[in-house]
Amino acid sequence: MDGLDLAVGAFGLSGTAAIFALTYRDAIRREISRPVFWAAVTAIPFLLGVGLYLFAPVPMTGVIMTANTGIVIYTFEREIADEDDEDGGEPGTLPHRK
DSSP states (O other), X not given: OOHHHHHHHHHHHHHHHHHHHHHHHHHHHTTOSOHHHHHHHHHHHHHHHHXXXXXXXXXXXXXXXXXXHHHHHHHHHHHHHHOOSXXXXXXXXXXXXX
């Protein structure tokens, strides 16, 4: 391993820990169920993407997509958790209309 690989590895480990901690804190603050699960869902693909960069001959687009997958999935879950169920929940009606 050369210096760049060591730097990427160090960034990957510290970035994974930061992503896990920030996602866990955000999930608790927004009252999303299973915060440890969602923290793992965001951190593990990021670490896998770093591992692909370091140890596998994978195209960079695949590395980037793998590293971002968990963050994107958590963002969708966060959006769903923030939706209001009070507006327009009845079939055949439009939101904000009676």
